[in-house]
Amino acid sequence: GQQLNQSPQSMFIQEGEDVSMNCTSSSIFNTWLWYKQDPGEGPVLLIALYKAGELTSNGRLTAQFGITRKDSFLNISASIPSDVGIYFCAGRTNNAGNMLTFGGGTRLMVKP
């Protein structure tokens, strides 16, 4: 299947710092999504991107859909302890099922 390379795999930062993570693919996607997973829970959608070049914010989170449609980044500004979790990017093509290909995840740890 398709592969999404997500980096970094983990980050350990100080509260208040900004965070940046990204995903790249060898294939084109029509949609990029960013999810967060808390321990013991399923992924929850943070931001959805539907157009190449689109830049979207959700509170302290900002994500962009790369112009080549093969990459996306997520930034978190002024991190707080509750930002701790695993962040996943996911891409979707318009294939049968419209289902998702996920990156390997970025584990974020925030030191108060």
Place this chain on the structure above:
Amino acid sequence: EAQVTQNPRYLITVTGKKLTVTCSQNMNHEYMSWYRQDPGLGLRQIYYSMNVEVTDKGDVPEGYKVSRKEKRNFPLILESPSPNQTSLYFCASKPRGQGNTEAFFGQGTRLTVV
């Protein structure tokens, strides 16, 4: 409350003993799918269904079966579980079409096969 419900949340079983993980959604979504999550690999799709009686293989279908007899239910069946199927499993649902409603995930089922 809109939700995707998986049961059980935790299961320890022995190699070869058939098991079923149930998934139910109350949002009348057409699309449902199963993923497994393994460290460093993210979530990989096992099977998906675009509607009742319509199912298809995802990226890692070997060793799994599914059925979609009703719109709300999409059980995952392991006929003869093996230790390499030890994983965290997620069911997801989504309405048909594009737009601003994305996949809605259940809380996960942690399966251990010994």
